[in-house]
Amino acid sequence: MFLGRDKTQPKDLNDVISFLNQFEHPALILDWASHKGLVTQSKKGDISVTFPFAANAVIQSLTEWLSAKQSDGEAIPDLAISSRVVPMKAGDKTQLKGVKNLLVVSSAKGGVGKSTTSVNLALALKAQGAKVGILDADIYGPSLPIMLGTKGKQPITLDGKLMEPIEAHGLYSNSIGYLVPDEDAMVWRGPMASKAFAQLVNETRWPDIDYLIVDMPPGTGDIQLSLAQQFPVTAAIVVTTPQDLALADAIKGVAMFEKVAVPVLGVVENMSYHICSQCGHHEAIFGHGGAVKMAEQYGLSLLGQVPLHIQIREDIDAGNPTVESASDSEFSTIYKQLALNVASQLYWRGDASAESIAITTVG
Ligand SMILES: Nc1ncnc2c1ncn2[C@@H]1O[C@H](COP(=O)(O)OP(=O)(O)OP(=O)(O)O)[C@@H](O)[C@H]1O
Structure with missing residues (x-):
């Protein structure tokens, strides 16, 4: 040779x-x-x-x-x-200023761990070397301030127009939870919620981030549709749990994105199996193999399978997400693998925007 x-x-x-x-x-x-x-x-x-x-x-x-x-x-x-990181095309939409790739994380049902997954995925992308922002679009139940330990903080504006994101654990974040008391956001109706979301996306000064993770409100209704349609979404990630009913709902979520021509990058199965904190035994308490089958049947990529473990819950509820607080744990390894799958598949399966081709070929 x-x-x-x-x-x-x-x-x-x-x-x-x-x-x-x-x-x-x-x-x-x-x-x-x-x-x-x-x-x-x-x-x-x-x-x-x-x-x-x-x-x-x-x-x-x-x-x-x-x-x-x-x-x-x-x-x-x-x-x-x-x-x-290069920016990928988001259909024919113009990229958001200061954001190379906008990824929405959604779930058809509430409580499947969409926010927990979004936060740990964002931190894992950071661990893979990216500059990452996270936006809490879960207008009706913003959880980011608790999960990042930033409750009570408020974004400042330096120019009277744009909000500076709140920095926590090396992530740039914004959330409706920083702006209004939870009970006010709860009573918003569709158009008000969409307007608040638009404001969060457009009026935050994102500082040249590689990936913006958007934690969407759960469901597949009009709000979610209009959010997905309005913004330059590079790709969507659907979070589900292994129960048959959750999987059936997840399929509805995938169909919703297809309707508005947003590519679905794949599915994350959260609470995939339970790990006993006492003995480490793995148990498929919600069933086994559902997401794998669903991914195969619908030609989707299974991006990751995250176990149900008390440490993941305790860390995130304390504002110290596992990927940051226990960066060498088996859970962090799983989230980092998920992040690598997301980042690599986004690139290999998408179209790099013209700007990125110009960047990468400069000798
Ligand atoms: N893999 C996991 N292991 C242990 N606990 C988890 C895991 N994923 C999520 N949880 C816990 O489950 C609860 C619900 O999670 P989370 O708030 O992320 O769900 P969600 O889908 O975003 O909910 P919502 O519909 O309210 O937005 C939280 O208490 C969280 O700590």
């Missing part, structure tokens, strides 16, 4: 691309290195690998793979490896 013969570093871009294509990872496609803009060479000859999505776990695996090759005596190319 070209690398082994004279032990000199390969310098030719095509040779390096062929070499890198041998590296396989579940978050990469076959021949990933040949994909436009991922492996580039500067005028000086330096070669860079730039993953176009939040990919810290991939970067770590690639670095380990290269070290192992080197230990085996292979000459490996000198590479600068990093990630830079």
Whole structure:
């Protein structure tokens, strides 16, 4: 092989691309290195690998793979490896200022853990190297201030127009819960709720974030439809639990997004199985295999399966979400894997916007 013969570093871009294509990872496609803009060479000859999505776990695996090759005596190319999240197209809608990708997290029913999933997913995307914002669009029951430990905070405006998001655990957040008392939001009707949501989205100064996670109000009614239609949604993620009834509702949720031409990235099965806090025993108390079957039947991706465990509830209720407070726990590993699936599939299955192609091909 070209690398082994004279032990000199390969310098030719095509040779390096062929070499890198041998590296396989579940978050990469076959021949990933040949994909436009991922492996580039500067005028000086330096070669860079730039993953176009939040990919810290991939970067770590690639670095380990290269070290192992080197230990085996292979000459490996000198590479600068990093990630830079690119904005993906959101239909024909114009991107929100300061937001590269807007992901809505929805559920057809209340109480399935949509907000818990949104917050931990946002933190896990951050752990994968992204700059992340989270918007609590659950107008009728905003839970973000409690889950992020930011209750009582209020966004300030520096220019009299735009709200500065509240920063917590390294996330940029805004919530109707910061702006009005819970009981006021509860009595809002459709148009008022939509207006409040529009204000939150448009009048927050999002500081060039890679992903904005929007925690939607539960259900598949007019409000959800109009929210999904109004905004440049890159993709939707549907959270469900394993019971048959919840799965049937989740299918309604998927159909709702299809109606308004918002691509559904996939499904997250929350409370997938119970882990006993005493003995660690796994038990499928809500049934087994439902989401897998549903995903297969409807051609959806099963993005992750999160267990039901008391630590996840206790951490989030205390404003200290698990991915942050126990970043090496098995639960955080599951959320980080979910985040990698979300980030990578969003890229490989979507269309990069024109701006991103321009960014990635600059040598
Ligand atoms: N995987 C989990 N393990 C343990 N507890 C969980 C898990 N997911 C969610 N919970 C708990 O279940 C309750 C409901 O979760 P959450 O508020 O996230 O649901 P939701 O779908 O956003 O609800 P709503 O419909 O009110 O918006 C919370 O007390 C949360 O801590």
